[in-house]
Amino acid sequence: MTDMLIYPKVTDYAVPFFILLILVEIAWITFKKRGGRYETRDAMTSLFMGVGSVVSGILLGFIAWNCFTFLWWLTPINLGASVLVVVICFVLDDLRYYWVHRFGHRVRWVWASHVNHHSSQHYNLTTALRQTWTGTFTLMMVVRAPLILLGFHPAMVLFVGGVNLIYQFWIHTEAIDKMPRWFEAVMNTPSHHRVHHGRNPRYLDANYAGVFIIWDKMFGTFVPEVQDEKVDYGLIHNIGTFNPIRVAFHEWVAIWRDWRQPGLTWKDRWNYAVKPPGWRHDGKGGSTELLKRRHVARNPETAGTPGFEDYKA
Amino acid sequence: MPLHILAPMVVVGLIIAWGAMRFAGCSQDLRFTTVEDARLHWLRHRPGAKPRDIIVAADGRAALVEVGSGLWLLRSFGIDSVIHHLGAAQVITVKQGLTLTFPEYDDPKARLTLTPKECTIWQARINAHQQETRND
Ligand SMILES: [Zn+2]
Ligand SMILES: [Zn+2]
Numbered sequence: 001m002t003d004m005l006i007y008p009k010v011t012d013y014a015v016p017f018f019i020l021l022i023l024v025e026i027a028w029i030t031f032k033k034r035g036g037r038y039e040t041r042d043a044m045t046s047l048f049m050g051v052g053s054v055v056s057g058i059l060l061g062f063i064a065w066n067c068f069t070f071l072w073w074l075t076p077i078n079l080g081a082s083v084l085v086v087v088i089c090f091v092l093d094d095l096r097y098y099w100v101h102r103f104g105h106r107v108r109w110v111w112a113s114h115v116n117h118h119s120s121q122h123y124n125l126t127t128a129l130r131q132t133w134t135g136t137f138t139l140m141m142v143v144r145a146p147l148i149l150l151g152f153h154p155a156m157v158l159f160v161g162g163v164n165l166i167y168q169f170w171i172h173t174e175a176i177d178k179m180p181r182w183f184e185a186v187m188n189t190p191s192h193h194r195v196h197h198g199r200n201p202r203y204l205d206a207n208y209a210g211v212f213i214i215w216d217k218m219f220g221t222f223v224p225e226v227q228d229e230k231v232d233y234g235l236i237h238n239i240g241t242f243n244p245i246r247v248a249f250h251e252w253v254a255i256w257r258d259w260r261q262p263g264l265t266w267k268d269r270w271n272y273a274v275k276p277p278g279w280r281h282d283g284k285g286g287s288t289e290l291l292k293r294r295h296v297a298r299n300p301e302t303a304g305t306p307g308f309e310d311y312k313a
Numbered sequence: 314m315p316l317h318i319l320a321p322m323v324v325v326g327l328i329i330a331w332g333a334m335r336f337a338g339c340s341q342d343l344r345f346t347t348v349e350d351a352r353l354h355w356l357r358h359r360p361g362a363k364p365r366d367i368i369v370a371a372d373g374r375a376a377l378v379e380v381g382s383g384l385w386l387l388r389s390f391g392i393d394s395v396i397h398h399l400g401a402a403q404v405i406t407v408k409q410g411l412t413l414t415f416p417e418y419d420d421p422k423a424r425l426t427l428t429p430k431e432c433t434i435w436q437a438r439i440n441a442h443q444q445e446t447r448n449d
Contacts, residue, residue, distance in 0.1 A: 047326075
């Protein structure tokens with residue numbers, strides 16, 4: 001089917017609000033002396049990553065778009081564009097986001113793109129805009145294919161994806177502690193997403209949700225923010241550069257260098273791309289599981305608590 | 314939104330955000346005030362690796378940390394810190410101290426401000442460590 005359906009580019013229209021809210025957050029932190037931290041170079045790097053991500057979308061967006069139009073031409077189903085269909089599309093697309101995001105942390109090829117969102121040791125509204133430049137190369141657009149084949153128009157799928165990203169902007173803050181109980185139960189919130197950005201063993205590989213936290217609860221990846229364990233933001237191996245080019249490409253370079261090690265088989269190279277980050281062919285690599293196990297060994301009282309449910313002292 | 318509106322809006326936004334952060338005093342560097350302070354920063358990066366020895370540079374922006382896995386650099390990075398193993402570091406003496414270059418793409422260089430006396434000590438420690446790992 002080739003009918004036209006046009007939605008506004010919502011992320012573009014959100015830009016002035018993003019800027020305004022960042023200024024409000026800076027002012028809030030400055031005057032209240034709590035609710036987060038800002039560092040100029042870190043925040044500017046995040047903002048440049050956001051700009052670069054938009055540019056990359058303009059330059060490479062056509063690849064995904066052409067794939068989607070092809071699938072739309074292929075499918076015999078057209079669900080139309082009623083409000084109900086848009087709402088269903090939004091919910092299903094959020095499920096799509098959950099899985100893309102989960103792959104983004106568990107498959108190194110996808111992590112190479114997503115890592116830069118986690119490469120800041122800060123957590124404020126600018127961190128939300130620290131977005132990838134290399135998403136197209138992960139080929140994760142295939143996870144959107146079922147939606148289009150089911151009869152959701154490609155323009156609608158991209159529109160609800162944009163709304164999803166806008167929702168996630170405001171949750172990147174330490175200025176909000178907890179939302180009302182019912183809201184925390186259903187929606188992704190600053191508290192839940194702080195956990196996702198944590199490098200504490202307790203918080204690793206948790207809370208992949210975009211808008212609805214229910215996916216994490218359904219698929220067993222939910223970890224609540226624990227009152228007496230403050231989130232330590234960033235990566236297991238924090239990067240030492242503010243250069244946006246290095247931030248954008250460092251994990252791709254690392255994969256390339258791992259591939260070029262002498263004595264590798266093609267299976268090793270495949271594994272360097274698809275195994276979780278930290279995997280090594282010589283067995284000397286790290287993993288989330290190893291870090292959690294070591295943490296529980298050092299702190300036996302944490303065994304069985306949130307994030308360590310499956311670990312015994 | 315047309316690019317001729319979006320682009321200037323973004324540029325102006327970036328400038329205002331930068332100005333606001335300068336004004337709010339967000340541009341300071343982290344300093345390690347004591348050995349204990351440096352130790353706490355180290356342990357944040359590597360909770361399991363208890364330091365055997367730490368020397369903090371006089372300007373407080375860098376420290377040499379010795380642990381079981383060898384010699385590491387802990388340095389201030391904005392108001393945070395980063396660590397780097399010194400096994401493969403290239404050391405260059407410059408006027409204000411030492412410049413270390415690393416093979417890793419995500420942390421290629423560290424410029425350290427050190428007194429001449431510190432320079433000698435740090436360089437000797439790094440050389441000794443690299444010699445040791447080569448002999449292993
Ligand atoms: Zn993530
Ligand atoms: Zn995030």
